[in-house]
Amino acid sequence: xxxxxxxxxxxxxxxxxxxxxxxxxxxxxxxxxxxxxxxxxxxxxxxxxxxxxxxxxxxxxxxxxxxxxxxxxxxxxxxxxxxxxxxxxxxxxxxxxxxxxxxxxxxxxxxxxxxxx
Amino acid sequence: xxxxxxxxxxxxxxxxxxxxxxxxxxxxxxxxxxxxxxxxxxxxxxxxxxxxxxxxxxxxxxxxxxxxxxxxxxxxxxxxxxxxxxxxxxxxxxxxxxxxxxxxxxxxxxxxxxxxxxxxxxxxxxxxxxxxxxxxxxxxxxxxxxxxxxxx
Numbered sequence: 001x002x003x004x005x006x007x008x009x010x011x012x013x014x015x016x017x018x019x020x021x022x023x024x025x026x027x028x029x030x031x032x033x034x035x036x037x038x039x040x041x042x043x044x045x046x047x048x049x050x051x052x053x054x055x056x057x058x059x060x061x062x063x064x065x066x067x068x069x070x071x072x073x074x075x076x077x078x079x080x081x082x083x084x085x086x087x088x089x090x091x092x093x094x095x096x097x098x099x100x101x102x103x104x105x106x107x108x109x110x111x112x113x114x115x116x117x
Numbered sequence: 118x119x120x121x122x123x124x125x126x127x128x129x130x131x132x133x134x135x136x137x138x139x140x141x142x143x144x145x146x147x148x149x150x151x152x153x154x155x156x157x158x159x160x161x162x163x164x165x166x167x168x169x170x171x172x173x174x175x176x177x178x179x180x181x182x183x184x185x186x187x188x189x190x191x192x193x194x195x196x197x198x199x200x201x202x203x204x205x206x207x208x209x210x211x212x213x214x215x216x217x218x219x220x221x222x223x224x225x226x227x228x229x230x231x232x233x234x235x236x237x238x239x240x241x242x243x244x245x246x247x248x249x250x251x252x253x254x255x256x257x258x259x260x261x262x263x264x265x266x267x268x269x
Contacts, residue, residue, distance in 0.1 A: 018197070020165045020204050027150050027158065091200045111143050111204045114150065 013053075014038040015045040015060040015072065016089075021110065025059060025089075028114050041065055042072030049079055059112075062090035062098060069095075070102035077103040123257035130250045139243055143206030160251045166205045167244055173198040174240065177233065191229060192221045210239045 012034040016022040022038050029036040037055075039045050041064040048055075058076070060069035067075075073086055088099025091110040099107050108116055134140045151158040177194045184190050199214035201207075213236040220228040 018169075018200060018204075020162060020169055020201055023162060023165060024147065024150070024204060027155065031150065031152070091196075091203055110200060111146070111206075113143075113146055 009033050009035040010056045011054070012036045013045060013048065013055040013058040015040075015042060015058060015064070015069065017041055017061060017064040021061065021089075021112075025112055028112070028117055031114070032117060042067030042069055042075075045072050046075045046079075049076055049081055054081075055084055057085040057087065059087045059089055059108075060099075060104075062088060062092060062095040070098040070104075073099060073102035073104050123253055127250065127253045127257050130246070130253060134246055134250065138209050139207070139246060141206045141208040143203065145206070147205055160254075162205060163247055163251070166201055166207070169201050170198060170210075170240060173201065174237065181230065181233065186224070186226055188221045188224050188226075188229075192218055195221065207243055210236065210243060213239055 010033075012029045014022055014025050014029070014036060016025065016038065017040050022040075026036050026038055034057075037048075039048065042060065043066045045058065045060065046067065060072055062069045069088055069090070073088070076084070076086070085106070086099075086104040088095060088102075088104040088107045089110055089112060090096075090099075090107075093109060096107040134144075147162055148159050155161075173194060177191060177198070180187065180190050180194055195214050195217050199211055199218070202211035202214055213232060217229060217232040217236060220232050
């Protein structure tokens with residue numbers, strides 16, 4: 001996983017409302033020596049960017065309460081966050097189109113596997 | 118000697134879970150994430166799964182009682198449960214969720230009721246089998262590590 005911080009741990013944001021999926025993905029990222037933060041919906045993710053937080057990579061689930069993954073992607077990109085790698089994650093294969101149209105870089109089907117990361 | 122027997126028993130239990138289709142490869146992926154820093158990770162994730170799945174199934178049951186023929190609502194809840202099942206490799210439960218969703222799509226209320234009862238049964242059996250597996254693992258101690266059952 002490429003890091004934009006020379007010599008420091010990659011900073012990952014996990015945007016996932018399903019706790020079990022969040023726990024698993026966070027654990028995978030910790031094992032990859034990422035500095036990982038978790039929030040529960042798209043709005044909380046956008047709020048972090050509004051606060052000035054930066055990340056190297058974001059993993060977003062598609063269907064979440066308050067704000068969906070694709071909606072959050074649109075807003076994050078509109079804020080000028082073009083360098084951050086955005087990964088859309090969903091068990092719904094139709095999610096690929098929604099995420100890519102919103103501006104995500106990659107789509108990964110659930111369940112996410114360690115080798116995929 | 119007893120320790121080896123417990124290891125063998127754990128391996129046998131795990132193999133039967135795979136052979137009988139209760140679990141799939143995704144469960145191995147969870148076990149591979151377990152390490153010295155998080156020696157109980159798999160059991161913690163499974164525990165989380167059963168907390169979540171029990172809640173979701175209660176929601177589905179209530180939705181079926183209070184919102185008869187609201188197939189869209191039933192499907193949304195079942196989609197979430199299916200996702201959770203996929204996450205830990207609960208294969209038979211996942212398949213029953215898929216079956217339910219297909220029947221839901223046909224707007225067959227009675228079929229949904231039957232499918233849901235099957236799902237409850239699968240849920241109970243899986244919980245029991247995994248509880249037995251983890252009990253033996255705990256007795257066997259930390260040397261029993263994640264491994265794909267032979268023949269898989």
